[in-house]
Amino acid sequence: MGTTQLETAPEPKYWHLKTVLSEALDQDFAVGEVLPNERELAARFGVARATLRQALEQLELEGRLQRRRGVGTTVAPPRVGVAVGSPQHSWPGESVDGWEPVDAVEGLPPAAVLALLRTGAADGAGFAADEPVQTVRRTRVTQGQAVASELLYVPAASVPGLPAIEAPAGPARARAVLRELQRLALDGQDRSVELGSARADDARELDRLPGAPVLLVTTRYFTAAGTAAVSVATYRADTCRLTFGDSGDVEITHEPRVAS
Amino acid sequence: MGTTQLETAPEPKYWHLKTVLSEALDQDFAVGEVLPNERELAARFGVARATLRQALEQLELEGRLQRRRGVGTTVAPPRVGVAVGSPQHSWPGESVDGWEPVDAVEGLPPAAVLALLRTGAADGAGFAADEPVQTVRRTRVTQGQAVASELLYVPAASVPGLPAIEAPAGPARARAVLRELQRLALDGQDRSVELGSARADDARELDRLPGAPVLLVTTRYFTAAGTAAVSVATYRADTCRLTFGDSGDVEITHEPRVAS
């Protein structure tokens, strides 16, 4: 007997399923439409529910689907483009907006942020490990939807007016910290993007489950004295496309069908 | 009987597991070290293998672990920072490097790319749907590791010298297309980043399984005539941190322990 079936590689079922579903979404479904529930879809395709879910997870990761417990699975609208890199350097809250201050507290930053705050200045001179740091939380809303949650770390030492702030924790205090920050001369900034999973607090802010995939945008703000602030912004990876508008802000309009 | 146990919300097992493993990785493991296999880990923690895998998947997504079939699970090195946004605008292959031309063929771009190529120029005037487009594939290698795979779409009409290229498909032809492109005056560029999953061809190029999480970087290159080229670069999300060096290129050095 010859070795039949050398068809190179057997495609995983969930991968094939994903492809089939993806095409079905393009052709037979409108944005906002609800899909049949998982048990029925699994039965219809003759696979276990876990396998079907593996395909749905991929499609959700790609921003094609939106799943909500107790509600169902719906066809997601195209990702919203959110501007991240402003053409000119600017302090948070100055140009890009849609950001809403939520809170500000004094505390110690996580180790990773601490390491970033230490960079830039003359080694060791700039910043001590136990120095007080203001932590400002902001959320960003675009088109009525929470897309990002940010923690902005501002060492008290980087801003002259900061130690004097005595507003109680809350939005007012957050605004006060930002106002003081904006008085400084900004020398430059620095940005990086990576994949992460939502911490519990960010997940709550973004109306997602903990562990949901997010895009982590880390920004360092420099003054002549060194790194004056570090921001870690958590963007919903399922609904957001981060745009870096080096040039004109040409809008991408997809004009998808919308469910009636 | 009072309603005991209103402890807000029961934490999922895999989430708790992830936390425990994460701390163990910080304290008891060095980069490159191999973990016990999945069956043993599951037994040790008293959970089903599927649950253990859910935790490992998260850690891999966050770049903490690296799993290879037939080999095992190892502790991943910190993500490598790869420069994406060059300070000045430039054509592909001009400033940022580590890119290696692989191939170039003539063909029709996918619909999404077509839509991008149509933007920028005076409506409809710029670009017809059935126009020939050169598709250049490049891969990017950083520190001996394939980190990205790119498809660059160049309509023949945007570049005067392009129709004359007759080199056979292959790296030479790719280089020729890039050379012609670099002759043009670049007016500006435009970039966006989003989460995606690796297509089969990109996955092969990046030594990953199809569907692996990737960062999709889409760049539009503008000349006075409109959108002259579109690039879609697929970066490994597990190993890469995309950096946008608006200011100086301060290196983040983690200095992690390395397995002996």
Next chain:
DNA sequence: AAGTGGTCTAGACCACCAA
């Protein structure tokens, strides 16, 4: 209360890699 997606189990078999 009914229906949805989210979690979890205890198995099985397969594809891949190294010795």
Next chain:
DNA sequence: TGGTGGTCTAGACCACTTA
């Protein structure tokens, strides 16, 4: 050939939303 991670199954129960 033995051990690894990758896929898949057929269930069960839970948390959440909506009516």
